[in-house]
Amino acid sequence: MKTEALYFAVRNTKLLVGAGIILVLLGIGVIGPFFIDKPPTEYVGMQMQPPGGEYWLGTNTFGQDLWAQFVHGLRTTFLVGALGGGIAAVIGMVVGFLAGYKGGWIDEILNMLTNIVLVLPTLAVLFILNAYIGVRSAGMQALFIGLTQWPWAARSIRAQTFSLRGRDFVDLARLSGVGSGRIIMREIAPNMSSYLLLTFILLFGGSILIASSLDFIGLGPTDAVSLGLMLQQAHQWSAMHLGLWWWFVPPGAGITLIVGALYVANVGLDEVFNPKLREL
Amino acid sequence: MTLEVDDLRVYYRTLKGDVQALDGVSFGLRDGEILGLAGESGCGKTTLGKALIRLDGRMKHVGGSVTLDGQVLPIGDDVKMNPYRFKQVSLIPQYSMSAMNPTRKIGRMVRELLESRREKLDLDELHSRLDLVELPRHVLGKYPIELSGGMKQRMVMVISTLLNPSLLIADEITSALDVSTQKAVVTTLKGFRDRGFVKSMIFITHDISLTNQLADTIMVMYAGKLAEKAPASTVVNAPKHPYTQLLISSLPEVGVRYADKRLTGIPGNPPSLLKPEPGCRFRDRCPLAFEKCAEDPPPVEVEKDHVVACWKAA
Amino acid sequence: MRRYFGRKLLIYGLTFFMAVTVNWLVPRLMPGDPVASMLARARVAQPEAQEALRVYYNNLFGFDLPWWQQYLNSWGSLFRGDFGISLWAFPTPVADLLTRAVPYSLALLIPSILLSWVVGNRLGALAARRKVLDNTVLPVSYVLTATPYLWLAALMAWGFGVVWGIFPVAGGYSFSMTPSLTWAFLVDLFWHWLLPFASLFLVALGGWAIGMRNVIIYELESDYANYMSALGAPQKLIRRYAFRNAVLPQITGLALQLGVLVAGALVTEIVFSYPGLGSLILAAIQNKDFFLLQGAFLFIVLGVLIANFIIDVVYVIVDPRTRVGMAGAAA
Amino acid sequence: MLKLDGVTKVYRIGAFGGQTMTAVDDAGFEIKPGEVVSLIGESGSGKSTIGKMVLRLLPPTSGTISIDGRDVRSIGRRDYYRKVQGVFQDPFSSYNPVFKADRVFAMIRQVYFKGVPDKEWTAKIEAALDAVRLSPGAVLNKFPHQLSGGQLQRLLIARALLLDIEYLVADEIISMLDASTRIDVLNLLADLKQRGLGVLFITHDLALGNYISERTVVLHKGRIVEYGPTDAVFEQPEHAYTRKLLASVPQLHTKWEDAS
Amino acid sequence: TPTPAPGASAPAAPAPAAEGGAFPRNETLYTSGTQWGPPANFNPIREWDSATGTKGLVYETLFHFDPVAGKLNPWLAASGAWVDDTTYEVKLRPNITWSDGKPFTAEDVKFTFELGKMETIPYHNLWNWLSAVEAPDASTVKFTFSKANYQQWDFNIYSRSIVPKHIWEGRSEKDVLDGINENPVGTGAYKYHSHDQDRVAWVKNDTWWGKAQLNLDPKPKYIVDIVNSSNEVAMGLLLQKGLDLSNNFLPGAANLVTGNFGISTYYPEPPYMLSANTAWLVPNTTKKPLNDAAFRKALATSVDVKKIVEGVYGNLVKPASPTGLLPQWDQFVDQAVVGQKGFAFDTDKAKQMLASAGYKDGNGDGMVENKDGSPIALKLIVPAGWTDWMEAIRVIATGAKAAGINVEAEFPDYNALVEARNTGKFDLVINNERQLSNSPYTYFEYVFQLPVQAQQNTVNFGRYENEEAWKLVQQLDGTKTDDIEGMKKVASQLEGIMLDEMPVIPLWYNGLWSQVSSSVWKNWPSSEGSAPKSAPTMWRNWLELGGFESLAALQPVAP
Numbered sequence A: 001m002k003t004e005a006l007y008f009a010v011r012n013t014k015l016l017v018g019a020g021i022i023l024v025l026l027g028i029g030v031i032g033p034f035f036i037d038k039p040p041t042e043y044v045g046m047q048m049q050p051p052g053g054e055y056w057l058g059t060n061t062f063g064q065d066l067w068a069q070f071v072h073g074l075r076t077t078f079l080v081g082a083l084g085g086g087i088a089a090v091i092g093m094v095v096g097f098l099a100g101y102k103g104g105w106i107d108e109i110l111n112m113l114t115n116i117v118l119v120l121p122t123l124a125v126l127f128i129l130n131a132y133i134g135v136r137s138a139g140m141q142a143l144f145i146g147l148t149q150w151p152w153a154a155r156s157i158r159a160q161t162f163s164l165r166g167r168d169f170v171d172l173a174r175l176s177g178v179g180s181g182r183i184i185m186r187e188i189a190p191n192m193s194s195y196l197l198l199t200f201i202l203l204f205g206g207s208i209l210i211a212s213s214l215d216f217i218g219l220g221p222t223d224a225v226s227l228g229l230m231l232q233q234a235h236q237w238s239a240m241h242l243g244l245w246w247w248f249v250p251p252g253a254g255i256t257l258i259v260g261a262l263y264v265a266n267v268g269l270d271e272v273f274n275p276k277l278r279e280l
Numbered sequence B: 001m002t003l004e005v006d007d008l009r010v011y012y013r014t015l016k017g018d019v020q021a022l023d024g025v026s027f028g029l030r031d032g033e034i035l036g037l038a039g040e041s042g043c044g045k046t047t048l049g050k051a052l053i054r055l056d057g058r059m060k061h062v063g064g065s066v067t068l069d070g071q072v073l074p075i076g077d078d079v080k081m082n083p084y085r086f087k088q089v090s091l092i093p094q095y096s097m098s099a100m101n102p103t104r105k106i107g108r109m110v111r112e113l114l115e116s117r118r119e120k121l122d123l124d125e126l127h128s129r130l131d132l133v134e135l136p137r138h139v140l141g142k143y144p145i146e147l148s149g150g151m152k153q154r155m156v157m158v159i160s161t162l163l164n165p166s167l168l169i170a171d172e173i174t175s176a177l178d179v180s181t182q183k184a185v186v187t188t189l190k191g192f193r194d195r196g197f198v199k200s201m202i203f204i205t206h207d208i209s210l211t212n213q214l215a216d217t218i219m220v221m222y223a224g225k226l227a228e229k230a231p232a233s234t235v236v237n238a239p240k241h242p243y244t245q246l247l248i249s250s251l252p253e254v255g256v257r258y259a260d261k262r263l264t265g266i267p268g269n270p271p272s273l274l275k276p277e278p279g280c281r282f283r284d285r286c287p288l289a290f291e292k293c294a295e296d297p298p299p300v301e302v303e304k305d306h307v308v309a310c311w312k313a314a
Numbered sequence C: 001m002r003r004y005f006g007r008k009l010l011i012y013g014l015t016f017f018m019a020v021t022v023n024w025l026v027p028r029l030m031p032g033d034p035v036a037s038m039l040a041r042a043r044v045a046q047p048e049a050q051e052a053l054r055v056y057y058n059n060l061f062g063f064d065l066p067w068w069q070q071y072l073n074s075w076g077s078l079f080r081g082d083f084g085i086s087l088w089a090f091p092t093p094v095a096d097l098l099t100r101a102v103p104y105s106l107a108l109l110i111p112s113i114l115l116s117w118v119v120g121n122r123l124g125a126l127a128a129r130r131k132v133l134d135n136t137v138l139p140v141s142y143v144l145t146a147t148p149y150l151w152l153a154a155l156m157a158w159g160f161g162v163v164w165g166i167f168p169v170a171g172g173y174s175f176s177m178t179p180s181l182t183w184a185f186l187v188d189l190f191w192h193w194l195l196p197f198a199s200l201f202l203v204a205l206g207g208w209a210i211g212m213r214n215v216i217i218y219e220l221e222s223d224y225a226n227y228m229s230a231l232g233a234p235q236k237l238i239r240r241y242a243f244r245n246a247v248l249p250q251i252t253g254l255a256l257q258l259g260v261l262v263a264g265a266l267v268t269e270i271v272f273s274y275p276g277l278g279s280l281i282l283a284a285i286q287n288k289d290f291f292l293l294q295g296a297f298l299f300i301v302l303g304v305l306i307a308n309f310i311i312d313v314v315y316v317i318v319d320p321r322t323r324v325g326m327a328g329a330a331a
Numbered sequence D: 001m002l003k004l005d006g007v008t009k010v011y012r013i014g015a016f017g018g019q020t021m022t023a024v025d026d027a028g029f030e031i032k033p034g035e036v037v038s039l040i041g042e043s044g045s046g047k048s049t050i051g052k053m054v055l056r057l058l059p060p061t062s063g064t065i066s067i068d069g070r071d072v073r074s075i076g077r078r079d080y081y082r083k084v085q086g087v088f089q090d091p092f093s094s095y096n097p098v099f100k101a102d103r104v105f106a107m108i109r110q111v112y113f114k115g116v117p118d119k120e121w122t123a124k125i126e127a128a129l130d131a132v133r134l135s136p137g138a139v140l141n142k143f144p145h146q147l148s149g150g151q152l153q154r155l156l157i158a159r160a161l162l163l164d165i166e167y168l169v170a171d172e173i174i175s176m177l178d179a180s181t182r183i184d185v186l187n188l189l190a191d192l193k194q195r196g197l198g199v200l201f202i203t204h205d206l207a208l209g210n211y212i213s214e215r216t217v218v219l220h221k222g223r224i225v226e227y228g229p230t231d232a233v234f235e236q237p238e239h240a241y242t243r244k245l246l247a248s249v250p251q252l253h254t255k256w257e258d259a260s
Numbered sequence E: 001t002p003t004p005a006p007g008a009s010a011p012a013a014p015a016p017a018a019e020g021g022a023f024p025r026n027e028t029l030y031t032s033g034t035q036w037g038p039p040a041n042f043n044p045i046r047e048w049d050s051a052t053g054t055k056g057l058v059y060e061t062l063f064h065f066d067p068v069a070g071k072l073n074p075w076l077a078a079s080g081a082w083v084d085d086t087t088y089e090v091k092l093r094p095n096i097t098w099s100d101g102k103p104f105t106a107e108d109v110k111f112t113f114e115l116g117k118m119e120t121i122p123y124h125n126l127w128n129w130l131s132a133v134e135a136p137d138a139s140t141v142k143f144t145f146s147k148a149n150y151q152q153w154d155f156n157i158y159s160r161s162i163v164p165k166h167i168w169e170g171r172s173e174k175d176v177l178d179g180i181n182e183n184p185v186g187t188g189a190y191k192y193h194s195h196d197q198d199r200v201a202w203v204k205n206d207t208w209w210g211k212a213q214l215n216l217d218p219k220p221k222y223i224v225d226i227v228n229s230s231n232e233v234a235m236g237l238l239l240q241k242g243l244d245l246s247n248n249f250l251p252g253a254a255n256l257v258t259g260n261f262g263i264s265t266y267y268p269e270p271p272y273m274l275s276a277n278t279a280w281l282v283p284n285t286t287k288k289p290l291n292d293a294a295f296r297k298a299l300a301t302s303v304d305v306k307k308i309v310e311g312v313y314g315n316l317v318k319p320a321s322p323t324g325l326l327p328q329w330d331q332f333v334d335q336a337v338v339g340q341k342g343f344a345f346d347t348d349k350a351k352q353m354l355a356s357a358g359y360k361d362g363n364g365d366g367m368v369e370n371k372d373g374s375p376i377a378l379k380l381i382v383p384a385g386w387t388d389w390m391e392a393i394r395v396i397a398t399g400a401k402a403a404g405i406n407v408e409a410e411f412p413d414y415n416a417l418v419e420a421r422n423t424g425k426f427d428l429v430i431n432n433e434r435q436l437s438n439s440p441y442t443y444f445e446y447v448f449q450l451p452v453q454a455q456q457n458t459v460n461f462g463r464y465e466n467e468e469a470w471k472l473v474q475q476l477d478g479t480k481t482d483d484i485e486g487m488k489k490v491a492s493q494l495e496g497i498m499l500d501e502m503p504v505i506p507l508w509y510n511g512l513w514s515q516v517s518s519s520v521w522k523n524w525p526s527s528e529g530s531a532p533k534s535a536p537t538m539w540r541n542w543l544e545l546g547g548f549e550s551l552a553a554l555q556p557v558a559p
């Protein structure tokens, strides 16, 4: 079963392309900053330089090196995505597992809560929270995103748990005297590990998109450079009208590439795990 | 002769290679005959049933031919096969509970299905058939979800036989039912045949006792091959193939008690169909096996209508 | 059925209740003296105006009252349609600003949601299990859904507006116009609407196409589809059935996506300086106009809840399963 | 003695348990050590529900289940499961597909045999496997999908045997098996019975119930319609439902038409 | 430097031809850069948030002030003069009518100034030293003072909009302060036309008195002021010729000027803009080592303002003079004092100054310590999100570090910054909250005002205490505005104190942001040729500082 998944994994172009792009970008984001000696906000002098040999992505109106910003921005963007997606996934898992496994009134309450948060337009909530409480670090931003993005994950995990709970091996574990927590962790979760991975990937991508919206609206972190902030700055400083396309095209393309690659890899994985979707 | 299957080979394509699920099966079916298809799980019953109407994506028609009413069925070609479906070959699926589009009223679905096959819906005929299976006529105005499981099954039976096909395939349609419902279904099927809604029928099940209630002929398969085919009573009472014999003897019947008579099963497992070794596929489990079994036993008609594929029986 | 709606309404009610409560609570959770820090944030220089604002805020929040009374009062004013007074556009009532902006937002949202949903579903359905189409529609759709709304909007504004100069890139209508029911004005309005609409439409389109493709593949593999093929029904009919059934989860998907779509519209409006709620929210954030922000928030929540309810009703109308199931499964 | 007394199970379904459905209604019977009681009834009649209640996977809505006179609710779960175990209908779904099949043993070890040294444990497993006539080499260290249904069911029984159980709930344990394997498992149960095990044998196949059990309970729509020694139930069924059921059983050597 | 997208200069977007309720392009002046929210009111008393043009286009003041000539120009007034040391008499022009046809009289002026007796009116504190306003006849207003603050008075007479008594009489205090004042009735050259969320439109008042009496005749029939949603929008509109005058800070505007887009600024080369206010680096003089003037001076010497001007602002601003006095006040700068005491960027000199003041790097980390050996770690703050300033203070911190002063840039929330600044809980902060005015008095007041209070809300954030300097500032206020020499004398002394003590460190002059397009209207103010030299701006309170004159000088491109 595992070898079969691996067999399909290495033959699935979607997965390979998606994962490849993500790895390359991740690599740039993780390793890149070590090769850039100056901080990304340092202005290196020449302003509005188009992309070229010295400044790969050119410079902006202050003469900041956009490649340096891009590289650091990738890092922040991945961080916010991973953290926000991770937090959402954890909450989604806890709520989903508990509701799905325990059932009864716990399910009723958690389900109600999930539905409530689900219909709330979360970006609007984030606006309010960020504007008031003044979220000013990437970590906090990720936390807030995580706190609002979990419901659909919880919902689908709940459904999956619910169907797994009825499986005989769960009953068998109970007959072996195993406790609920252990059953969830050791019996149910491993059975949906691929599903959990897929959920996390989607949350990861979603968090990045939300973060970019927040950044763009001026509620981004002040202690970091992110791709969304680059877009915001480019917009604020009229890059479009000044013809500085190299200021706003790469960060947006970066986000699109990351999120798109995540989604595509997700489909690839889905096909690997789910025989029904495999191409014949 | 309605149906003539000749040396049919259908394989499943898998990663590890072809699963030879149907490896040279030949048999015939006369007008009005009901063939019960029995055998251990995984022996290729479903594969045979599917091969006669619709191969799924992974199935590959490797060889052999199927002739129905004198026409060779293009079973390997999904598109060319279409005109024969429903009109000549039809099936009652195992999944009757979910076989109907949940969002269409049944009557409308039937109409659209027929129209798509350029057939006119004969409402009177439909009504009379509904009466026959004791379904109220107003079910046509309902959604499938509004019917109980038994009603859905009967409805599907009516739909599948609406165009009076020559051959009807019923694969495990009773295995999820309790005994009294099983009986009703089987009786209905028989009625269909008797009224000429279907000319002949292949009834697939692993319950030999049940097959015996309905089938004129029983065909026992083992690991993708035909083991024995004979009139029902012959199979039940005087089987010739060692596998059939062992199978029959392991069936408890009402009245047989452990305390009185201890039945025994067949030791061992059927062989893998991935790269089966040549020779009789049952020989590892066969109490009568001898050297000759290393060669493939050909099906031999040992007496009229009684075909056995075994060196010992021949 | 009544139970179903009852339950839905309960959830919506609770959601609204929670939104209002959060709205009420958040300023009170701010560290320090909220009035003082709001005054500091509102860039009002004049000391006199500051004082007036302080009095105003204190009255408004009723900080001298017991908290439960403050809370009840907030509900009271809400039901009177009183969202307070905007600081940014002092002394315009927030409700006025919102009602003026909402038509623009709706004009973007409703057509883009509906059209993208319809077209996206068609596209996805077409693509499913058809190699060539699948290999073109799908990648494009993925790129589209992965695109941040704001970026696509910026690209379009740049390309069509700045570089080619075909479309205006800001405002709801030209500054040379005064609103009137003339053709010239309506054309102008449409011209300004087109780009923001198109960028919203495109991003959303991708999502629906992908969703539909995935759902319809499951439908095409479902038992009824298999049965129909076994009976020789043409692909056309099977696809038609599958499409209809796949659309149903997509309706639910629409409800789930509403929040995201609204968010997309907000940032798109900002890129195009389109005079809807998004631009209002941006102004509120930039000018620390918390009354406006809160008002906009409640407006959006209310809008989304109403839209959700409409979707629920539609769903019940189109899916017989829910109706039957809810009436209590028949024998 | 395992005894059910007035056991009723009402499921709440729908939102906030708005609707109810009585799956088991006032069921009472008992199982003695060394005895097989078969529980027969059509699909949905509440057989599994009873089995699960006995296994304490579901709490009864009312009524009591007792073992040797003690209400089971007063017994700790772990102690209870040392005495009462179950095997379920679908051997394939009884194993967590992502783990090796012999993990079912390891789970028991973790809870009940923490201190037992490896060697002793291996010996214990081998003994249990022997009792169900499995060879350790053939079944240990394999994934569930690498084993046949019969093997899997026997492994589960072996697992139960590790605990020196007194009662076994066998819920349709053979219905998914092939005719030829079926009888082997059935024979195994019969052997265990002779060793003093009490078995609640749940089935919808009357022939099987008849083959193995001492007493039979016939369940219809959650109610017990017939309860008595198997011979009596099969030879002189008192309830019309039982008779109908019996008449519907396909017999190998007699056709329905001939019977009626 | 790259040029903006070439297509940007292509003809305006083919917005459908203007018809119906539209403003004909060639008769309309489009402006932007002043309003950051929807036009909220037309109440000239609310001069901080009334719709652009309320004051200046509709309501007028007694005088205008010409910063170039440095003198008051009579506007509604025909003349004004001190009849004695504490009495000021204004003669009004004849034949001025309100736009509703009623005559404008001395009673209106008296009424307007007396509104200030209400506590919430912005000019309420005028009555601390104004004792009475009389209107002996229809064209004469007499102001009697308890104490004559000549400099402040001049500021008042060109700043206070005169409102019609017959309409405002009887309005409650709340109405006066908070009223929206729809359909404003003024004496000005324009009348209210219409407004929407994102614009306010004014239409020319054909019977305006100034046509005859001032010989001014503004040509635009309509003035439409567009509410800023962002600089981006303003720039886009400007490039598409949808906007004639943009008073936004448009970073990169230099490129527009040099890049053949038909867009120009006051100066065709750096600094492109006139100067409007000074950005200061404010040290908290109550904290060690910032309480040491020598240290402050060393810090001032370490700042590379040129780098900020070029790097951050792309030369749109110019470095401030060591006194920080705006160029318009050049005559008050005592060059001798500056030559002797002034400072300029010089890292080595800064190091030297630190050393000679006794600040040494004892622990060898490259940064000097306090005289007592404790480490120095100063935080320089600007609000988060104020991007140009954020950039600027990074430069400052870098320069300071190079000189051995450990300065870190930090970006707190605006709210936190204001709190820290007003309560004196900061080390270093940037501030520019003083505009050009009629008098350098306002600047010195900003720097030296005493007494220092628990909360310093608008002035002297550095809490610098120097009684002598504050006396001098008051003395300056008491100097008559035509006594230039007297003013210069006081100013020179104050400049001396400033340069010795460095209570604040002037950095650069923020520009009077103004980008104009000559596609529809020409004759914009410019440093070149015979073009008008007035301020090309619609900024709040600047219409009286030359803004209106600039509008009035415009000529249509196509007649």
Ligand SMILES: Nc1ncnc2c1ncn2[C@@H]1O[C@H](COP(=O)(O)OP(=O)(O)OP(=O)(O)O)[C@@H](O)[C@H]1O
Pocket (backbone or CB within 6 Å): B012, B013, B014, B019, B021, B039, B040, B041, B042, B043, B044, B045, B046, B047, B048, B058, B206, B273
């Ligand atoms: N999609 C598939 N891919 C690969 N192998 C398959 C596939 N479907 C069936 N097989 C294999 O083909 C063989 C025959 O399967 P088939 O379903 O015809 O058996 P069956 O007799 O119908 O069994 P059952 O009684 O369990 O329904 C089996 O060995 C099975 O493992």
Ligand SMILES: Nc1ncnc2c1ncn2[C@@H]1O[C@H](COP(=O)(O)OP(=O)(O)OP(=O)(O)O)[C@@H](O)[C@H]1O
Pocket (backbone or CB within 6 Å): D011, D012, D013, D021, D022, D023, D041, D042, D043, D044, D045, D046, D047, D048, D049, D050, D204
């Ligand atoms: N968790 C549950 N919630 C609600 N109803 C349930 C639940 N489990 C079972 N039921 C219902 O209770 C009734 C009895 O179910 P049970 O599983 O005991 O039947 P059974 O006799 O074992 O049937 P089968 O032969 O199909 O296994 C059925 O109608 C079933 O639908």
Ligand SMILES: [Mg+2]
Pocket (backbone or CB within 6 Å): B045, B046, B047, B172
């Ligand atoms: Mg089968």
Ligand SMILES: [Mg+2]
Pocket (backbone or CB within 6 Å): D047, D048, D049, D172
């Ligand atoms: Mg059951």
